Amino acid sequence: MNGEPTPLTCESRFPAVTASIAAxxxxxxxxxxxxxxxLRRHSMIQTxxxxxxxxxxxxxxxxxxxxxxxxxxxxxxxxxxVSDHSDRxxxxxxxxxxxxxxxxxxxxxxxxxRWGVTPRNPGKTVWVELGxxx
Numbered sequence: 001m002n003g004e005p006t007p008l009t010c011e012s013r014f015p016a017v018t019a020s021i022a023a024x025x026x027x028x029x030x031x032x033x034x035x036x037x038x039l040r041r042h043s044m045i046q047t048x049x050x051x052x053x054x055x056x057x058x059x060x061x062x063x064x065x066x067x068x069x070x071x072x073x074x075x076x077x078x079x080x081x082v083s084d085h086s087d088r089x090x091x092x093x094x095x096x097x098x099x100x101x102x103x104x105x106x107x108x109x110x111x112x113x114r115w116g117v118t119p120r121n122p123g124k125t126v127w128v129e130l131g132x133x134x
Contacts, residue, residue: 007074008035013066021057028052035073038132051128054104055082081127089117
């Protein structure tokens with residue numbers, strides 16, 4: 001044994017419809033509350049809901065197939081991962097403040113410790129990692 005706690009994981013697949021965005025937010029909140037401990041004390045629930053909403057929205061709009069959402073808590077980092085069946089990678093758009101959207105990747109860059117894209121067969125997984133601040 002290496003002394004590392006066993007990671008806690010929640011995973012769910014959602015239909016590729018806009019109603020899944022709200023459902024995924026509620027599901028993510030329930031998962032993080034279930035992980036318990038310091039996640040609740042550091043108000044990670046709202047941040048998790050926001051990022052899950054962003055990632056699943058992108059998967060529904062720009063991906064294919066029903067998105068798979070996975071949350072993993074290892075005691076230090078919360079990883080949010082959303083997979084779809086499209087090989088199309090997210091790209092940062094140049095947007096003006098007057099536009100209604102296009103800020104998703106900018107949001108990830110500001111909030112997350114790290115984020116990235118992992119190729120899958122088929123598709124990809126877009127993931128973010130959040131850490132607890134002291």
